[in-house]
Amino acid sequence: MALFLSEDDVKKLLTVAMAMEAVESAHRDLALGLALDTPRARSRLPQTVLHILQGALPAQGVIGYKAYTSNRSGNRFLVHLFDAASGRLRAVIEADYLGMIRTGAVSGLAAKWLARPDSTVAGVFGAGWQAEGHVQAICAALPLERVKVFSRHADKLQAFCRRLSEQTGVAVVPAVSAEETVRGSDLLGTVTTAAQPLFDAEWLEEGVHINAAGSNALIRQELSEAAVKRCALVAVDSVPTAVAEAGDLLPLLEKGRLHPRQLVELGEVIVGRHAGRTSVKQITLFESQGMAIQDLAVALRVLAAAEAAGLGQEIPMQ
Template sequence: MALFLSENDVKKLLTVEMALEGVESAHRDLALGQALDTPRARSRLPQTVLHILQGALPAQGVLGYKAYTSNRSGNRFLVHLFDAASGQLRAVIEADYLGMIRTGATSGLAARWLARPDSTVAGVFGAGWQAEGHVRAICAALPLERVKVFSRKADKLQAFCQRMSEATGVAVEPAASAEELVRGSDLLGTVTTAAQPLFEAEWLEPGTHINAAGSNALIRQELSEAALKRCDLITVDAVPTALAEAGDLLPLLEKGRLHPRQMVELGDVIIGRHPGRTDAGQITVFESQGMAIQDLAVALRVLAAAEAQGLGVEIPLR
């Protein structure tokens, strides 16, 4: 019988370390030709949008999709897991928390592979729901001693920093300005819905790694063209996904200032097909759009943990 796992079930089971391992396995499989991923498709109505990401991890025995609706009243996420051999439904999993942790874990994975190993100070733009996963993952991935956070919503910033300090054991502190956040940071994260670049290119210091996680449409842009021109390496989840959704990169691609072959997939760095960072002084960037196979790999591990602990409700399907 298939299982239904609620948000509360997922929160009991899913850890950042589990998500990091799952996301890395998905990128490794993709680079080795052992995964399929279809970029996000959207059906738009005046009030509600349906988003669907689908893919397959045959080496891990699953295929499936994540479907979610966005509306002024909120977002609703469900991951559907199917057995790759039989096609039978294995699980339906509520995936708001899962998606937040998975998105953060992808940034954490990129930081582990692309940031300087001795990075100790991070700066994060954003103090919302997705920023929580981002902070938790980078603290798990690197030996960080301090995380600076800047947000337009100053009233929520202090509470966010206190909560993240308690969750990670790392000093998470408010930054007074965007410039203060960028300068002196070994690692930067942008986790916003900004339509205009968040910082000036000249503030970037040699050796910085940037995780850009918020710009997944042409109307969103967190990084300026000038900042991207300073980057020695531009990495992405997958080139087809970046070509469809990377709002930071699309203007450069349209103007011919960036070619798709210049973009490096994170999985190619993981398996050693591309060297990744080759010098401590390089500025690197990872553009994160999100992929179905990331959700499927994490959901599969949550399902295994649920089965081991006897959590979930059986779905009465034949």
């Protein structure tokens, strides 16, 4: 029978290391032609939006989708896993925590492959729910000694920094300004819902890598056109998804100042088909939009861990 896994089950089982291994496998499979991913589809009502991401990892034996609703009352996430060979349902998994860790893990993966390996200082914009996974993953990926965090919500920032310092063993500290966050950083992360660029492109240091994780619609923009133009490499999780959703890139794409053929999928770097960073002085960028296969790969590992631990509730259906 299939299993239902709750948020509490997922929190007991999922680790950042597990998630990073999972998303790397998904990107590798995609680059090798062993995966299918369909860009996000949305159904909109005045009060509620339904979002669906679907895909398949046949080499890993799974096909499925993530569906979530967004509403003023909150967001609700479910991943549905099916056996790729038989089509039978294997699991339904609550996926708020899973999605947060997965999103962070992709940033950690990009940092692993695109940032300078000796990076010790990071700057992060955002101190919300999604930023937690982001900070955990970049601390797992690189030998960071300090993470500067800047947020509009100063009242929550201190608690965020204390919690993440304890979780990672890295000094996570509040930044007093956007400029302080950017200057002197080897790695930058943007994990916000900003509609306007977060910082001045002139503040970027040579050799910095940027993980931009918040801009997934035209109305959202965390990076200025000038900042994107300073990047020698613009990597994305998926070109079709990026050209449809990446708010940081869409203005440049529409003006012809950036072309889809210039975008490099992260999986192409992982399998060695495209060079990543080629100089310590290059500024590199990864635009993260989210893909079904990332969720499916993480959910598959959570399911295996649940089965081994005897967690979850059986769903009475074949």
